Amino acid sequence: MSFFALYDAEHFYGEPEPVPGARVSFVPDKLFAARERRTVLPADRQPAGDEGLMVNGIAAxxxxxxxxxxRVTDLEPMRPLPGHRWLRCxxxxxxxxxxxxxxxxxxxDAVEWVIARTRTLTGAQADALAALSDExxxxxxxTLWARWSRDPHTGSPVGCALTTLSKVVTxxxxxxxxxxxxRDEEDGVEVLSDPAWLRAFGAAYAAALALGAPELLTxxxxxVLARRWTTVFGSPDLPPHASPPSTERTPGQQDARRI
Structure with a gap:
């Protein structure tokens, strides 16, 4: 079982658009044109051999x-990558x-709920989160990270959500x-520095972990970990959903099942 993530038209280098049953193929010219738009310089249109459509074996x-x-199958990889959980296809x-x-x-889905509210966070909401005790x-x-690290994991318990939270709060x-x-004097870049907003981000970070990886704590x-967030926003009212399909298969393996 493998997964293809679509971000936006600018970063999709294939044809046709993904729909169930479609055979999507990598189009190098779309990649080269996007590079030229981003750099405003002529792109080298000779393939380097590692371009392609990125497919992950595990959604997280x-x-x-x-x-x-x-969810995609019948992969045509650019080249085999033994031991990797992603491929260029x-x-x-x-x-x-x-x-x-x-x-x-x-x-x-609970993490997505936290991200959605962070995306539209107001000054009043940030102040309300900051005013609450983070004890x-x-x-x-x-403790949560220590328990997560006991097994040979990579990344975070909630995938790319923590990076996404940092982006959307900014x-x-x-x-x-x-x-x-x-201004961060060491790196010379502009950074979020308001104390209330930094505390609000801390509340969102804690809630994403508590709601997204509940099996790691009681x-x-x-x-307690989500308390500041749920005090201001309540708890997510989410419909029950079936467990997602197993994602232990690597990208190079073929998924013979059909839906």
Whole structure:
């Protein structure tokens, strides 16, 4: 079983658009044209041999939060990569669209709920989160990461969600105003520096872990870890969903099942 993440038209280098049953093929000219638009320089149109459509064997390995996520099969890899959980492919066949939140794991719908509210965070909401006590969050976060690290995992318990949270809280702060930012003297870049907004981000981070990886803590511990967030926003009202399909198969393996 393998997954293809679609982000936007600018970063899709295949044809046709993914739909169930479509045979999607890599189009090098689309990649070269996108490079030229981004660099405003002529792109080398000789393939380097490692371009292609990126396919992940595990949904939680998708590096960025996608606009849509597709289960694919019948992969035509550019070259075998033994031991890798991703491939660059010349072509694949689309089986079905699956929820994009699977990139955050089996409880990714709750993580998606946290991200959606972070994306539209207001100054008043940030102040409300900052005003609440964060007692217990730091030790529980350390405990959660320690338990996650006992097994040979890569990445985070909620996939790319924590990176996504950092991005969307910065975008929300930019909409409020430049006064929330300062200059990082060491790196020479603008960073979010307002104390209230940094505490609000900490609440979102803690809630994403508590709601997205509940198996790593007890119910009481998860409630404490998410407490600031749920005090301001309540708990996610999500429909029950079936467990996602197993993703232990590597990208190079073929999925013989059909839906």
């Amino acid at each position: 390995d998708v590096p960025l939060w996608p606009s849509s996520l597709w 010349r072509a694949f066949t689309v089986v079905e669209q699956v929820p994009a939140w699977l990139v955050a794991g089996p409880h990714g 217990g969050e730091e030790p529980l976060t350390r 975008e929300a702060a930019h909409r409020v105003g430049p006064q929330l930012f300062g 119910p009481r511990e998860n409630a």
